[in-house]
Amino acid sequence: MEAPPSQPARPALTAADWVLVLCLSVAAAWLGWRVFTLGMADSNLANEDPESALAWRPEHPAALVAAANNAFAGHRYDDSRDLARKAASGYPLLGTAYSQLGQYYDFFHREDDALRFFAIASRLAPRDVPARMYMSNHDMRIGKVDAAFDNIDRVLRMYPDLLANVLPSLVQTSKYPPAQAQLGRLLRSRPLWRVAFLSLLASSGSDPLAIDNIFGLRGGDDPLPAKPPSWTNAANDLSDDQPTGFTEVDLLINRQVADGRWQVARDTWLNSLNKGQRAVVDLLYDGNFVFRPDYHRIPWLGISSKAFGWQLPNDGAGYDATIGPRTRGATQNSLQVIFNGLPVSYSPVQQLLVLSPGHYRVTGLGQAGGMTNEVGLRWTVACAQDNKQMFLQEPEIVLAHSTPFKGDIPYGPFAFEFDVPAAGGTVVQDGTPTLVLKGCPAQWLRLDLGDGLYKGIPLQGGVLFDHLAVEHAK
Numbered sequence: 213m214e215a216p217p218s219q220p221a222r223p224a225l226t227a228a229d230w231v232l233v234l235c236l237s238v239a240a241a242w243l244g245w246r247v248f249t250l251g252m253a254d255s256n257l258a259n260e261d262p263e264s265a266l267a268w269r270p271e272h273p274a275a276l277v278a279a280a281n282n283a284f285a286g287h288r289y290d291d292s293r294d295l296a297r298k299a300a301s302g303y304p305l306l307g308t309a310y311s312q313l314g315q316y317y318d319f320f321h322r323e324d325d326a327l328r329f330f331a332i333a334s335r336l337a338p339r340d341v342p343a344r345m346y347m348s349n350h351d352m353r354i355g356k357v358d359a360a361f362d363n364i365d366r367v368l369r370m371y372p373d374l375l376a377n378v379l380p381s382l383v384q385t386s387k388y389p390p391a392q393a394q395l396g397r398l399l400r401s402r403p404l405w406r407v408a409f410l411s412l413l414a415s416s417g418s419d420p421l422a423i424d425n426i427f428g429l430r431g432g433d434d435p436l437p438a439k440p441p442s443w444t445n446a447a448n449d450l451s452d453d454q455p456t457g458f459t460e461v462d463l464l465i466n467r468q469v470a471d472g473r474w475q476v477a478r479d480t481w482l483n484s485l486n487k488g489q490r491a492v493v494d495l496l497y498d499g500n501f502v503f504r505p506d507y508h509r510i511p512w513l514g515i516s517s518k519a520f521g522w523q524l525p526n527d528g529a530g531y532d533a534t535i536g537p538r539t540r541g542a543t544q545n546s547l548q549v550i551f552n553g554l555p556v557s558y559s560p561v562q563q564l565l566v567l568s569p570g571h572y573r574v575t576g577l578g579q580a581g582g583m584t585n586e587v588g589l590r591w592t593v594a595c596a597q598d599n600k601q602m603f604l605q606e607p608e609i610v611l612a613h614s615t616p617f618k619g620d621i622p623y624g625p626f627a628f629e630f631d632v633p634a635a636g637g638t639v640v641q642d643g644t645p646t647l648v649l650k651g652c653p654a655q656w657l658r659l660d661l662g663d664g665l666y667k668g669i670p671l672q673g674g675v676l677f678d679h680l681a682v683e684h685a686k
Contacts, residue, residue: 262274262276262278273299273303276309277306279295280292280295280312283295284312284315289316292312293316296310296313305336307333307337307338307343310329310330310332311329311330311333311337311340311343313325314330314333314346315342318346326346330343331347334363338366341371341374347360348363348364357390357393357394361391361394375405379412382395383416383418386413386422387422392422392425392429395409396429396431399426400430402434407437407513408440410460414466417470420471423467424464424468424476427463433460433461433484434459434460435456436456436458436460436513436515437510438456440512455508456507456510457507457508458507458515461480461481463513464480465481465520468480474654475653478520481519488503489503494682495567495572495684496680496681496682497520497563499682500544500679500680501522502545503521505522505524522563523561523562523563527559528556528557529554529555529556529557530553530554530555530556530558530670530671531556531671532548533547533548534548535548538676546677546678547561547659547676548676549561549674550673551583551672551674552672553670554670556668556669556671557667558661558667560660560661562657562659563657565655565657566653566655567632567654567682568632569652570631570632571629571630571631572684572685574591574612574614574680574681575679575683577625577678577679578626578676579622579623579677580673580674581675581676582672582673582674584672585662585671587616587618587663588617590616591614591628593610593657594610594658595610595652596652596654609639609641609652611630611655612629613660615628617675623676632652635650635651637651639652657682659675
């Protein structure tokens with residue numbers, strides 16, 4: 213029996229290369245096993261029982277390769293090599309035979325031989341995953357980052373069911389500039405895995421600046437589909453999908469908001485608006501309710517609302533919160549909240565603000581009719597919390613409330629004032645000064661139902677608001 217080849221030392225890699233190679237190698241190892249199992253299912257007898265197939269036909273190419281795979285898995289490495297050589301000799305265009313030889317020599321660290329056979333396999337068998345991933349790792353080691361990522365892209369296009377195992381590895385590489393450039397290049401070609409990757413990248417929060425950079429390099433701002441893309445299509449065609457009102461930038465904005473990067477998120481949002489929407493931007497967006505929020509939640513991406521602009525509740529019961537004409541036939545829209553006499557589970561209408569420290573005034577026109585609860589609805593301004601604060605369950609800092617709208621109040625103006633504290637400032641809550649160490653860099657303006665204790669109690673009546681504004685107060 214031929215002695216196993218010796219194991220020469222591997223070339224030294226830079227720190228950045230090691231990280232990229234490690235992430236990609238993890239994917240390659242899994243993919244190698246996965247494609248082996250896929251390949252074993254391609255033919256009945258030849259792959260399920262190659263020994264029996266070879267008994268019928270000793271030169272059967274698929275059976276020879278399957279038998280070589282079985283021998284390799286059973287640690288009979290020389291038998292594996294001999295069977296693969298026999299398959300390649302009898303069928304010189306059989307790429308999987310060369311791939312099996314590549315795996316043999318790679319196992320014994322004969323890199324020159326492994327590279328030679330995997331290179332042949334990648335040309336003759338373009339769908340062979342072990343060959344593709346080996347070539348990708350090799351290209352990464354020698355600095356051909358673009359070729360390495362091209363091979364990964366080809367694998368994902370050919371075997372989209374492998375996405376769940378490969379995309380996390382790509383996310384891990386995204387913090388390195390060479391990987392960012394290549395990911396941006398691939399995303400601009402709009403592969404089938406584009407939306408899934410961007411969603412995973414944004415939800416990971418792995419590196420805020422890297423996430424910003426990759427989203428900036430992706431090219432365009434595509435709509436988000438209501439359903440996962442069909443991996444059986446040759447192109448990412450969304451023409452048969454219902455519009456959701458969300459685009460990829462919403463994934464980025466939601467990530468920036470979750471991280472407490474309020475001003476960055478607002479700037480990203482402002483850059484995403486069209487000319488008409490920008491015309492109603494002030495400290496408060498669209499206080500005249502010109503634009504109705506028109507979006508539908510996307511369960512598979514875990515996205516249900518826009519980070520900025522008016523947020524209308526998409527859950528709750530016992531009431532309706534809508535934006536529409538103030539009266540029948542009117543051209544001026546208003547916000548209307550109507551209770552229908554059923555038990556209430558209330559979620560507020562709200563809008564996220566990014567106000568610098570200072571003194572402000574909220575103004576508007578409002579009306580209440582037949583409100584049957586004693587507390588009523590009232591506008592509240594409170595400091596927004598990021599993911600870390602929510603996780604630590606830090607208490608909410610309320611800056612101000614409006615006068616409650618309850619019973620019957622004729623249509624007319626209302627106003628209230630509040631202060632946004634700087635870091636280290638204080639806020640008076642229920643007559644008690646509260647120290648605000650981190651300040652209040654973002655705020656919620658929301659329409660609360662009293663103090664939130666009326667869930668489950670039937671209510672009737674309603675309120676109407678328009679001409680809302682937030683302005684600096686003297």
